[in-house]
Amino acid sequence: MLVVQKYGGTSVGSIERIKAVARRVVETKRAGHDVVVVVSAMAGETDKLISMAQEISEEPPEREMDLLLSSGERVSAALLAMAINELGYRAMSFTGRQVGIITDTSHTKAKIERVTAERVKDALKEGVIPVVAGFQGISETSDVTTLGRGGSDLTAVAVAAALGADLCEIYTDVEGVFTADPNIVPEAKKLERITYEEMLEMASLGAKVLQTRSVEFAMKYNVPLVVRSSFTDRPGTLVIKEDRDMEKVMVSGVAHDKNQTKITILSVPDRPGIAAKLFRRIADANIVVDMIVQNISSDGRSTDISFTVPKADRDKAVRITEEVASELDAKGVSVDDNIAKVSIVGVGMKTHSGVAAKMFETLAREGINIMMISTSEIKVSCVIDVKYTELAVRVLHEAFGLDR
Amino acid sequence: MLVVQKYGGTSVGSIERIKAVARRVVETKRAGHDVVVVVSAMAGETDKLISMAQEISEEPPEREMDLLLSSGERVSAALLAMAINELGYRAMSFTGRQVGIITDTSHTKAKIERVTAERVKDALKEGVIPVVAGFQGISETSDVTTLGRGGSDLTAVAVAAALGADLCEIYTDVEGVFTADPNIVPEAKKLERITYEEMLEMASLGAKVLQTRSVEFAMKYNVPLVVRSSFTDRPGTLVIKEDRDMEKVMVSGVAHDKNQTKITILSVPDRPGIAAKLFRRIADANIVVDMIVQNISSDGRSTDISFTVPKADRDKAVRITEEVASELDAKGVSVDDNIAKVSIVGVGMKTHSGVAAKMFETLAREGINIMMISTSEIKVSCVIDVKYTELAVRVLHEAFGLDR
Numbered sequence: 166m167l168v169v170q171k172y173g174g175t176s177v178g179s180i181e182r183i184k185a186v187a188r189r190v191v192e193t194k195r196a197g198h199d200v201v202v203v204v205s206a207m208a209g210e211t212d213k214l215i216s217m218a219q220e221i222s223e224e225p226p227e228r229e230m231d232l233l234l235s236s237g238e239r240v241s242a243a244l245l246a247m248a249i250n251e252l253g254y255r256a257m258s259f260t261g262r263q264v265g266i267i268t269d270t271s272h273t274k275a276k277i278e279r280v281t282a283e284r285v286k287d288a289l290k291e292g293v294i295p296v297v298a299g300f301q302g303i304s305e306t307s308d309v310t311t312l313g314r315g316g317s318d319l320t321a322v323a324v325a326a327a328l329g330a331d332l333c334e335i336y337t338d339v340e341g342v343f344t345a346d347p348n349i350v351p352e353a354k355k356l357e358r359i360t361y362e363e364m365l366e367m368a369s370l371g372a373k374v375l376q377t378r379s380v381e382f383a384m385k386y387n388v389p390l391v392v393r394s395s396f397t398d399r400p401g402t403l404v405i406k407e408d409r410d411m412e413k414v415m416v417s418g419v420a421h422d423k424n425q426t427k428i429t430i431l432s433v434p435d436r437p438g439i440a441a442k443l444f445r446r447i448a449d450a451n452i453v454v455d456m457i458v459q460n461i462s463s464d465g466r467s468t469d470i471s472f473t474v475p476k477a478d479r480d481k482a483v484r485i486t487e488e489v490a491s492e493l494d495a496k497g498v499s500v501d502d503n504i505a506k507v508s509i510v511g512v513g514m515k516t517h518s519g520v521a522a523k524m525f526e527t528l529a530r531e532g533i534n535i536m537m538i539s540t541s542e543i544k545v546s547c548v549i550d551v552k553y554t555e556l557a558v559r560v561l562h563e564a565f566g567l568d569r
Numbered sequence: 570m571l572v573v574q575k576y577g578g579t580s581v582g583s584i585e586r587i588k589a590v591a592r593r594v595v596e597t598k599r600a601g602h603d604v605v606v607v608v609s610a611m612a613g614e615t616d617k618l619i620s621m622a623q624e625i626s627e628e629p630p631e632r633e634m635d636l637l638l639s640s641g642e643r644v645s646a647a648l649l650a651m652a653i654n655e656l657g658y659r660a661m662s663f664t665g666r667q668v669g670i671i672t673d674t675s676h677t678k679a680k681i682e683r684v685t686a687e688r689v690k691d692a693l694k695e696g697v698i699p700v701v702a703g704f705q706g707i708s709e710t711s712d713v714t715t716l717g718r719g720g721s722d723l724t725a726v727a728v729a730a731a732l733g734a735d736l737c738e739i740y741t742d743v744e745g746v747f748t749a750d751p752n753i754v755p756e757a758k759k760l761e762r763i764t765y766e767e768m769l770e771m772a773s774l775g776a777k778v779l780q781t782r783s784v785e786f787a788m789k790y791n792v793p794l795v796v797r798s799s800f801t802d803r804p805g806t807l808v809i810k811e812d813r814d815m816e817k818v819m820v821s822g823v824a825h826d827k828n829q830t831k832i833t834i835l836s837v838p839d840r841p842g843i844a845a846k847l848f849r850r851i852a853d854a855n856i857v858v859d860m861i862v863q864n865i866s867s868d869g870r871s872t873d874i875s876f877t878v879p880k881a882d883r884d885k886a887v888r889i890t891e892e893v894a895s896e897l898d899a900k901g902v903s904v905d906d907n908i909a910k911v912s913i914v915g916v917g918m919k920t921h922s923g924v925a926a927k928m929f930e931t932l933a934r935e936g937i938n939i940m941m942i943s944t945s946e947i948k949v950s951c952v953i954d955v956k957y958t959e960l961a962v963r964v965l966h967e968a969f970g971l972d973r
Contacts, residue, residue: 180624214644218651220584225651232662233647236640240618243637247622247629258636262666263711307667 166331167289168193171203171299171321175338176395177241178208186336186395187248190294194254199289201328202256203297203321204245206237227272231301231311234273235261238298238317246296256294259284261301261309264324268302268310274451275302275310277319277382280327289328297324315376322379326386333388335375336395341402342367342374344567345419349555352568357400359417360407364390366510366544367420380404407512415520416511416565419558423505423551425455425473427536428486432467432496440470443489450485452478456506456539456548467496471537473506473548504536505554508546509561521545527564533557570735571693572597575607575703575725579742580799581645582612590740590799591652594698598658603693605732606660607701607725608649610641631676635705635715638677639665642702642721650700660698663688665705665713668728672706672714678855679706679714681723681786684731693732701728719780726783730790737792739779740799745806746771746778748971749823753959756972761804763821764811768794770914770948771824784808811916819924820915820969823962827909827955829859829877831940832890836871836900844874847893854889856882860910860943860952871900875941877910877952908940909958912950913965925949931968937961 170190177183186202193200214233218225242258249256265281288295299317302310312319318335325333342364343353359367361384368377374392383390383404393401433439440459447454457472474482483500490498507528514520521538524545528535533556537548549557562568574594581587590606597604618637622629646662653660669685692699703721706714716723722739729737746768747757763771765788772781778796787794787808797805837843844863851858861876878886887904894902911932918924925942928949932939937960941952953961966972 180621184625217584217644217648221588221648221651222655226654229647229650229654229662232643232664233651236643239636239640240621243633244621244625246633247625247637250630250633251626258633260636260713309664 166197167199167201167328169201169203169321169325169328169330169333171317171333171335172205172245172395173317173335173337174205174208174211176336177204177245180244183241183244184248186245187252189395190249191252191254194294201285201289201295201297201324201330202245203299203317203324204238204241205299205317207241210237210240228308231272231275232309234311235298235301235309238300242296242298249294249296254294255292256296257288258296258298259288260298261320262303264297266302266320266323268304268312270304270306270308270310271451272308272310274313275304277302277312277323280323282324282327285324285328313376313378315379318376318379319382322382322386322388322390325388326382330388332391333383334391334393334401336393337374338394338396339374339392340394340397340399341392342404342418344417345558345562346421349421349558350419350562350568353562354567356402356417358403358405360512361404362407362543363417363510363512364404366508366541367418375404413513414511415513415517416509416567417513418510419561419565419567420508420510421505421554421558422508423554424476425504425506425548426476426479426482427471427473427501427504427548428482429469429471429499429501430486430490430495431469431499433470433490433493435466435468439468439493442493443470443486444472446485446489447474447482450478450481452482456537456546458537458539473504473537476502503551504548505551506546506548507554507557507561508544509565510544512543514543514545523564524561527560528557531556531560570601571603571605571732573605573607573725573729573732573734573737575721575737575739576609576649576799577721577739577741578609578612578615580740581608581649584648587645587648588652590649591656593799594653595656595658598698605689605693605699605701605728605734606649607703607721607728608642608645609703609721611645614641614644632712635676635679636713638715639702639705639713642704646700646702653698653700658698659696660700661692662700662702663692664702665724666707668701670706670724670727672708672716674708674710674712674714675855676712676714678717679708681706681716681727684727686728686731689728689732717780717782719783722780722783723786726786726790726792726794729792730786734792736795737787738795738797738805740797741778742798742800743778743796744798744801744803745796746808746822748821749962749966750825753825753962754823754966754972757966758971760806760821762807762809764916765808766811766947767821767914767916768808770912770945771822779808817917818915819917819921820913820971821917822914823965823969823971824912824914825909825958825962826912827958828880829908829910829952830880830883830886831875831877831905831908831952832886833873833875833903833905834890834894834899835873835903837874837894837897839870839872843872843897846897847874847890848876850889850893851878851886854882854885856886860941860950862941862943877908877941880906907955908952909955910950910952911958911961911965912948913969914948916947918947918949927968928965931964932961935960935964
């Protein structure tokens with residue numbers, strides 16, 4: 166079996182932990198499998214580099230940020246390769262360039278265009294354990310790029326897809342995917358299996374176990390994923406294609422996300438092309454808009470558009486919205502940082518009716534006002550006041566029987 | 570004028586210092602010059618990385634060491650490029666690979682084979698200030714290599730040569746090259762000018778202002794060098810080709826080096842090829858031998874060979890010597906770590922006789938025993954007991970009138 170193992174920042178957070186990871190890698194090799202390892206930067210390193218950059222500049226050039234940030238994963242890849250060699254197994258580090266992770270030129274958020282993995286394949290043929298520096302690639306113009314926060318997950322999945330690996334294991338500091346955040350709901354249960362679609366909704370809804378793009382990539386190339394802890398030997402959660410058994414469960418989990426800001430553009434003329442103009446400009450700035458709601462206002466001639474963006478992009482998004490608002494003679498822009506998104510997710514929803522209604526009733530019973538609603542085939546999300554987040558998660562977890 | 574400026578680890582040792590370097594670079598640009606900057610890792614970073622590697626392995630694979638160590642210069646190059654941009658000037662970082670510093674595959678001590686500098690030339694044409702990560706290159710097999718301790722000096726000189734720069738300024742934490750170490754001889758004077766040959770002897774003799782290979786490279790390509798401090802505006806020392814005035818001074822400086830170990834192979838048969846065998850094996854291990862002395866022993870049939878190597882290579886060199894000793898039926902190997910080398914250097918020696926004799930007399934007067942002697946056209950070196958180092962430097966400095 167060919168296994169790609171990805172170890173996150175806390176798993177390689179110290180020399181002792183790097184040695185422990187080396188032992189785990191060697192065990193897998195000893196069990197007769199081929200292993201490719203992908204590593205993040207040591208915990209804290211990336212934040213340290215970011216804060217140095219911020220001491221120098223409020224908006225440092227993104228090309229320079231990428232060279233800066235990519236160094237952390239190179240350090241941990243080299244150290245882990247050394248630690249595996251020290252255990253008597255041959256290992257070799259590979260940078261994003263050496264792996265052939267070719268990306269576009271969107272620095273700090275680059276998209277993978279293709280993965281050649283030639284040198285990794287050669288190393289495997291020679292019995293060498295390749296240790297890949299995660300999070301980074303190289304652009305067509307030969308500049309170092311990075312794949313955005315959590316990008317090492319994407320590296321692992323992309324390498325697994327390029328190699329046709331049998332399994333991609335994501336080692337992290339949690340034991341798997343839970344029905345809700347165990348810090349909020351002590352009764353939350355670890356899921357044995359979950360579909361790509363559910364995981365995708367969970368991830369994009371703020372259950373920060375896996376980076377969204379890595380799940381999309383895994384789904385597209387049908388790479389079986391396992392999320393598990395590097396600190397225990399427990400089995401983790403398997404992320405795979407939907408199978409029939411999974412539909413029996415109506416809701417798989419409750420996710421929440423406090424990391425969004427709600428922006429509203431007030432009283433714009435209600436005519437075609439308004440929304441297009443706004444969201445094109447926001448997309449051009451590389452900002453991912455999450456929920457969008459448009460209401461007709463009382464006079465029937467103008468409309469309010471509300472949407473949410475990640476807090477990290479808040480200032481940029483507000484600036485763009487204000488520009489567009491003044492071009493459109495809108496009444497103004499309002500911003501609400503004190504919001505949270507609470508969501509229920511499950512492939513079972515497709516075949517069960519009344520799921521959304523039950524969610525709204527449950528929240529209403531607790532006096533929680535819903536500001537925005539958004540639905541998909543397998544999830545319902547509500548934006549609420551941030552102060553009710555924990556309460557909402559707990560009552561929904563109970564209402565959908567997830568604690569049983 | 571096109572100037573290459575190299576800033577060492579202490580010059581970029583903190584965010585504040587990086588900002589100060591940015592201001593100095595911008596001043597040079599404002600004065601109408603084109604500038605290319607080469608940076609070392611922030612002070613302490615390389616040592617931190619080395620100690621992490623040593624926690625993992627006593628002899629980590631050198632290819633992995635290179636990936637590990639090269640990250641420090643990438644960080645400082647990115648940060649300095651940000652700091653220059655912040656001052657309103659365009660700057661771009663370039664890694665060893667992006668500069669096109671192609672080396673052989675001798676990891677941790679790679680030799681530069683050629684420098685293309687295409688992207689640096691393009692950047693200059695567009696008015697951009699290139700910031701080059703020092704110390705690193707890329708091998709023909711596309712692996713990251715490093716140029717050995719002090720390798721950023723070599724990067725600067727090699728880039729200056731490739732660009733045909735008018736001047737290469739080496740910014741460090743000392744004000745220039747002195748007639749002796751001012752910590753030992755308070756009367757030591759800063760030299761205004763010095764020849765490449767003298768600088769070469771000074772550097773290889775332990776005056777650690779410039780890395781030896783960088784001076785050789787500068788001499789070969791006739792790159793004018795200036796050694797100066799980044800903390801003052803004082804002029805520094807110019808390192809250039811010999812001119813007539815320089816010959817008037819007999820001795821330019823007194824250098825010392827405590828960083829060598831003396832190894833002796835005892836009573837090997839005195840027949841041709843013995844020395845060749847030993848030093849070929851040592852050279853193959855990439856160890857640079859400094860002084861070599863061979864004596865006929867009393868019986869006239871066997872000989873002792875003594876030589877000195879850098880302390881960093883001591884254990885490797887001793888191991889090889891012991892292997893060779895047993896193959897040759899030598900009596901044994903003795904090792905002396907408590908030695909120092911004291912040297913006088915000056916192009917003027919060529920035309921003055923009695924310089925060596927005066928040195929030996931001066932040392933003898935102080936009761937300092939000489940263990941090994943080695944001479945060249947422009948220097949005389951003596952290996953002595955390490956405890957006499959400071960005394961020897963002081964009396965030689967005075968004897969040759971350097972304090973006047």
